[in-house]
Amino acid sequence: MTRIERYGWRGTVEPGIARVVSAHGDYYHLVCNEAEGEILARKKKSAFTRMKTVAPDSMKGKKISEIRATAPVVPMTGDFVRFRHNSRGDSMILETLPRFSHFERKDPTAKRTSQTLAVNFDVLFVMMSLNENFSTARIDRYLSLAEDRGGGDVCAVVTKMDLREEGDEEFLEDLAETVAGRARILHISSLTGEGMDEVRELAAPGRTLAFIGSSGVGKSTLLNALAGEEWAAVQEIQEWSGKGRHTTTSRELVMLPCGAMVIDTPGIREIGMIGETDEIRLKGESTHRWRK
Ligand SMILES: Nc1nc2c(ncn2[C@@H]2O[C@H](COP(=O)(O)OP(=O)(O)OP(=O)(O)O)[C@@H](O)[C@H]2O)c(=O)[nH]1
Ligand SMILES: [Mg+2]
Incomplete structure (x- = not known):
């Protein structure tokens, strides 16, 4: 198996295919068959700045994804790209290859x-x-947003199960009802190891797990637990306020010792659905105004 296949590529292996492991403005870190380790690449400017304009009439009755497909897709962490290798300097990203799943x-x-x-x-x-x-x-x-993901499975993951208190049963049952038939539920604690066997089962070689959720839910801590070392920075404080602070600031794809990969993402502050405001009941508070 070649390197790019170990990194999850399922198409025909050809020269010039890479996976983005991190993105820093115009610069990208890639893994590929052409070189060991990570290589640095820039995206070919003309390929991404020359966005095609779309005639208003051609947009009628079309989903956003159909319209966007006419313009070049700017690569991001997790993407497979076509690139031109340069062993003496920056390589050049030419094209983002079609995605097999996406969450927006x-x-x-x-x-x-x-x-x-x-x-x-x-x-x-x-x-x-x-x-x-x-x-x-x-x-x-x-979960509603994930319905359009195009591929892959979804797990609703309740973290920090070690903090379980009397009365949490009600919240967990409520969640189980909401999630039933739409996703698998995992209950985990990176601290005590609860539920980690199930996570490890999902982390099969060549597979990619993407972690999303609010800041402070323990995404990077779970990554570190799976990696068996301090890969990602984690906020030290015990009492996590979660307000206005993000420990992880960019997306990163990490290869685990077991051969699976994790995409760790910065915390999400708001999970938007088109222009509504509603109230969400939070554990520990009576109500909380939540702008969607
Ligand atoms: N009690 C308990 N605390 C945890 C657990 N997992 C993580 N934490 C703590 O929660 C805090 C936030 O954890 P992070 O892993 O940095 O959270 P994150 O989701 O990566 O946050 P962002 O990077 O800001 O999005 C840290 O203080 C962790 O020690 C757990 O299973 N139990
Ligand atoms: Mg983090």
Whole structure:
């Protein structure tokens, strides 16, 4: 098996295919068959800046994804790309290859129609911790957005099960009802190891797990537990406020010792659905105004 196949490529192996493991503005770190380790690449400017304009009439009755398919897709972590290798300098990304799965939300800044949060995953972990942050309605919204993912499985993952208190049963049952038939539920604690066997089962060689969820739910901590070492920075504080602070600031694809990969993402502050405001009941608070 070649390197790019170990990194999840399922098409025919040809020269010039790479996977993006991290993106830093114009620069990308790639893995490929052409070189060991990670190589640095830039994207070919003319390929991505010359966005085709779409005639208004051709947009009628079309989904956003159909319209967007006419313009070049800017690569992101997790993408497979076609590239030109340069052993003496920066390599050049020529094209983003079709994605087999993607998770998008409405862009909270409203600058774009939507924002892609994870691509090319085999399993999407929608994560939420069993503390003040717990909200069945939020998971419901994630799962609704995940219906358009195109491929891969979804798991609703309740983290920090070691913080379970009396009365949490009600919240967990409520969640189980909401998730039933739409996703698998996992209950885990990276601290005690609860539920980790199930996670490890999903982490088969060549498969990609993508972790999404609010800041502080324990995405990077789970990555570190699976990696068996301190891969990603984790906020040290015990009492996580979760307000306005993000420990992970960019998406990263990490190869685990078991041969599976994890895409760790920065915390999501809002999970948008087109222009509504509603109330979400949070554990520990009576109500909380949540702008979708
Ligand atoms: N009690 C308990 N605390 C945990 C667990 N997992 C993570 N934490 C703590 O939760 C805090 C946040 O964890 P992170 O892994 O940084 O959270 P994150 O989801 O990566 O956050 P962002 O990178 O900001 O999106 C840290 O203080 C962790 O030690 C767990 O299973 N149980
Ligand atoms: Mg993190």
